[in-house]
Amino acid sequence: MPPLAIADLLNPAQATALMTPTGSNTPKLLLAGSRPFKIENNVRINQRTHISILYHHKGDEVIEYPEMTLNSDTSVGYLLHMARTDKLFNPVCNIAYSAGKPSGQSKGHKYSVMLGRDGKPVPCLVDYSTCQGARICPFVSDDIKITSHTEGSRVALQLQLDQRNAGRAYFTAEEEILNKTIAWFRFIMDNGCGYTLQEAMEYNEQERAIRDHIQLTPTKAKQGQKTKKTCQGRIIIREQSYICCEHYGSFSCKHFVLYPARRGGYNFEYLCALIVNDEPVISKIELQAHQQGYGLLMSCTTVCNISSVKVNCGHSSKADMLMTEMVWLPCSSRFTVVRPEDGYWEECPKILLICHSPHTHPIPLPTTTPVQIKAEIKALIRSLEHELADMTPQRFCRHPAVINQVKELCPAVEEPTVAHLHPSLANLDHIASYIHNEVKAALPHGTGWDGTKLDWL
Structure with a gap:
């Protein structure tokens, strides 16, 4: 599936520039355009790796549900064309799937799509990780247990949830x-x-x-x-x-x-x-x-992301009526991220995401906040510097400056909230962690009287 641009995440109804900076700490919002500007088929990027389809995208676009392949013999690639001034990041941090072990890193690799100014491949660092699957209730139906997919999207997720609740009174x-x-x-x-x-x-x-x-x-x-x-x-x-x-x-x-x-x-x-x-x-x-x-x-029908802290399902066994512990539904899908080694970023400001093998679990909920949206939220928190000491997630969501900013970002929604920026922000624990980090950075000695004295001395 083609990835979503950050502007499409914020305002699916329009594809225009949505926001102007409100302060020096607030970066410019990324422009719209979720469609790849170039698609290549059957690309061999080195002697061992063959990509069946390669999507070329701008670096400001969010890949939330990357497309997979039916087997490990072929792969799907996403080449992000960044600006030399952009900050390097891992696109796996934006996807809805939880990636982890088996994982690893190696360096010194060269790929035909990672070219420097002289047209020659630059040395690249390769990070690979594996989808961690999902957690399900042991009493889910068999059709949920054997679910697999190679393409996911918000629409497909909604259809999956609707089918799961079909016939429900x-x-x-x-x-x-x-x-x-x-x-x-x-x-x-x-x-x-x-x-x-x-x-x-x-x-x-x-x-x-x-x-x-x-x-x-x-x-x-x-x-x-x-x-x-x-x-x-x-x-x-x-x-x-x-x-x-x-x-x-x-x-x-x-x-x-x-x-x-x-x-x-x-x-x-x-x-x-x-x-x-x-x-x-x-x-x-x-x-x-x-x-x-x-x-x-x-x-x-309970299915949750592997990153969820939920331990038990609300469904009980008729044998003992005890809380039922969620079980792991494994997955072998692989994500590989290729980026230039240190010192070669300005020559080749590109990031390559390679995906292969199907997901053997239902489509996960988008509980991971994309890096770009997270940066916008943190910049907005920093802009409230005089109210940062006693800021809470509830106060942040109700703050007039935040409400006005969200309305600018989501003009198609009548009364938007922070959760309209991304579904993961409905979890106030995410916002609380961002506030905590910004408070710790701005007030390293704490928010009490002793901290105030140390900050002013």
Whole structure:
């Protein structure tokens, strides 16, 4: 698929220059033009590498979903023609796929498309990496597991999501109540009573196996950080009216307790049946939900990028009703980036991206912010220098200067937000990391009184 220009990402309806600099720190926005200005077929760039199709693009264009080949015998290439004053970057940082190991680097290579001013090939540095695939729920349907593609796009992604939700009933209040009940049960099972650890508990073999499995979940979710030990009491039902830790009482009221009738929004009958494993009641409620097109009897459709921090899927196994850990769906697609070695950039300001082999997983969501858009966001953050000390992602998104800038970038949208620049910016953690880096660079001694004194001395 032809790549997207940054202006097309910001404003798909128009292909014009969208923005003028608002300050000395804000670079000029890249001009539109997502179509390759030249296409070559059957190009042999060296003795070992044959490119079936080579797209020539301007250096300001974003390759989000690069085209792949059906096998490793041929490749698809994207040659970015940069300006000598442009900053060198890795185009793999812009793609929606997560690249990683097996990876490596070598130097001293020469290619027929990487020519210097004298028309001779210049020494090049070659970086190669492999698509890391995706993570899926173990209970997804087989057609999702065996999905593969060689071309991706925003349109193809939308079609994929629509097909995944085909035949799905509209979201109803009954479904919300059922989902909320299941979520509460999982929370109770995974976390138990959160009060301070007191006396040791004795469990039978089945209970011990379940608790050992559960205790691994928060550790994985925290990327290996150990969680503090809390009360190990069993969660029980009392008087058929409330759920609590077995240590809860009039003299220990800080232990876990839940009064569903007071809080509302739960199917108490279903929640109690799950806790005591009343199979007839569980089957009756879940069969009714399945007939309406939702519930645990439906096949799962959860697929996430490998870069996601999500550990578990919301779908549960009917055997134990525990949180289901996502599994890895591998991929062997290869990305190779060729760039001039140090000292040859001015002679040959080009970057070559070579792709081959199909992706053996669904089309991923565009969760990676392109380098060019990231630079625009950082420049905009720096322009708010007097308000940088206490800047937050929410304040940044609501700031009048940011709103005006986004409106200039996206004139076709009636009320644009920062997320209209790129879908990944809907994740405020991305913006928070950019703000943190800029604050650290502008105020290296911190934002407190001591930091202020050091900065002014």
